[in-house]
Amino acid sequence: MRQLQFPLGVNYWPAGKAMYWWQDFEAAEVEQDFCRLADAGFQVVRVFLAWEDFQPTPHKISTRCLNHLVAVAEVAANCKILIQPTFFCGHMSGVNWMPEWMLGGPAQGRFPVMSSGKLSHLEIRNYYSDREIIKAQKLQCREVAQVLKGHPALWGYDLGNESSNCVIPPNRQAARDWLAAVVGELKGVHDVPVTIGLHAEDLEEDRKLGPADAALYCDFLCMHGYPFYLDWVDHPLDTKVLPFLGLITNWLGGKRVLFQEFGVSDQILQQEFPGEIEEGGALYYRKALHLLREAGMWGAFAWCYSDYQPHLFGKPPLKENPHERYFGLFKADGSHKKAVSVFQEFAKEMKDSADCDVCCDACAAGEVSWLKGEDPQRFYDNPLSELIRLYNEWLVVGC
Template sequence: MPDDFVLGVNYWPRRKGMMWWSDFDYAEVEAEFGEIHALGLGLVRIFLLWENFQPQPNRPDDGALRDLEVVLNTAAAYGLKVLPTFFTGHACGANWIPSWALGDVQPQRHCPHITEGQETTRGMRDFYTDPEMLESQVLLVRLVTGYFGKHRAIYGWDLGNEPGKLVRPRTPQDGLRWLQLLYEEIRRNDARHPVTLGLSGVYPERDRSFRTKDIAPFQDFLSIHAYPECVPWARDPLDPNVAPFLAVLTATRGGKPVLCESFGLCAPPEGDASSAQLRNSGNTLCATEEESATYYGQVLKKLRQVGTLGALAQAFSDYDPCLWDQPPLDFAVHQRYFGLTTSEGDLKPAGRVFRDFARGRPQRVTPPLTLPLDVPLDELYTRFRNAE
């Protein structure tokens, strides 16, 4: 893996959000990739919204593939690398599901299921074991990696964004076989670029469906999504030690380098229409812009110190108010404000922190820190925190 500490963002356009691929605009991508480049960031994680890229199980969409090529060419022109994420899937508090993938099952309870822009009461078929679902996934992976595997903008391939929030594997073996199948399909088409799976850092604690040690052989680096409010042993929602601790824990369990693929805070600009609503609701995700900037700075420093590959902010930009009455931003109000920039394109304090950190050209610390695994997790975290 490269020696540079990788810095980047998870990307949806500020004025399109999840409707990006169905209303694709080259000029928008060019302008916003220019902003990302100007911040000194190097990696853009994008999401291949499943219903746009595969509207039929046996026929990926040619138009979406052409638009993906435009995105990759634009990234290359700016010297950016791209991490495409397949089978999205879960994003911004909702599950986005192709109509053909719906089944006569109950949806996951924790977030709405959306198909063709509308919420549905149907759940998703078991894409870990359903033969047609598996065949469709292999087909999409084969076409995308076969066609774009030699593109100079590709950083690697991500096989999903927290797939357990779409459908939880019935057994750990189901999840493992699914991952192995798709990993090996990528390797047949692209032997050069690394493969990962975007998982919440709390999976090992709350969900045994994806066991780090078991799934590590079918990834070239491990990815975590780290949020203090998701773990009971965090001191508070601004605890800067949670992300580096989860990174070290995952690296120790899996024996592979770790990318902190998503972290951040909801930080509405002062005076914004929704800021008072969020703060009065007691939403634990809501911070001031100054608190957010401090948190980002602390987490970036600590992630580098423990030997992490790099860090990606949860969102490039806050979302434009034109999207607020559409799912998921109509119900997931906090998701409007995770950006490094405002909805008008101004740099937020957290964005300045990322920019300034990038200007220092940080390098990875090797070898990475490791942890003993025979200690209860809450005690292990206390030891880690106190060892600073």
């Protein structure tokens, strides 16, 4: 992995394809997007391997999709940008996308399931405890790692996006055994950094795979945070909660933290900045980036690259979740919003500063006064109450 001082990245789906990208792949489209992102100062693009497309059966990985992924890596290298492929996708924008072989009978889960072109409510088999599924996942890891082995554009791997929204391990040991299996498969091919995309709900609840579990096998930790999704935050654009979530992740896991998702929908901005949506978005990102950096986060990835084109609005997940249509740093036509200039300025600051390293270890629990005396081993006894209590303390003495 190329060493980056402060990895500045973005989460990517194409504006005109969204989650249907791999079914209608165009390398020229990706090249245009990636070069646009590189020009805006981004160093890493997080891409998602749609599980159903990459693994249509437990025993078969799509050669077509593997070839597309290699093409993505080639484009990235040409644009002088890096990629972070995310496996087993999985949960995305309020819908769980699954291959048919991963599904059981009817079930009223929190999120609908998209499979074989249909949206329904079905049980998802638990891949933390089902040996046949773990075997299938290891196959996907192995074949993806083999085609990308040694590629100069490969920055690292991500084991899943907010996976606890799909299934929860039956117990903590099952989660750790799963991590050992899939991380071992990847590193057996090529020793590149591996992480997993945890989110705020993995702190609010004990979902049996938290920062301490991930830290046993992952090279670094990740956190996702959106204040407008947090019931215990007073303001939908509270940027202070972002570094707080990262600091708690570091405290619980003891490893550096990439803040892998943060962003805001234009629908939220319209409520808070009527008539000045782009200005509001730029302000939010500017505050968030500097707070994350000052708190010692290792890097930050925006959600997301682009608004989606209107022809997708009648399809999942944008039909069911209209706010997801407008999270982009770029508009659906490819023109940039004012927030893009914030990232350009931030990237320049990072490049120009001779002493821009805030030590990532500075956010270790032993060095943060407001966590002195707190026991990370007890956090999950009552996680939501602890999270709220610690946040209120941090607002007073820590931030």
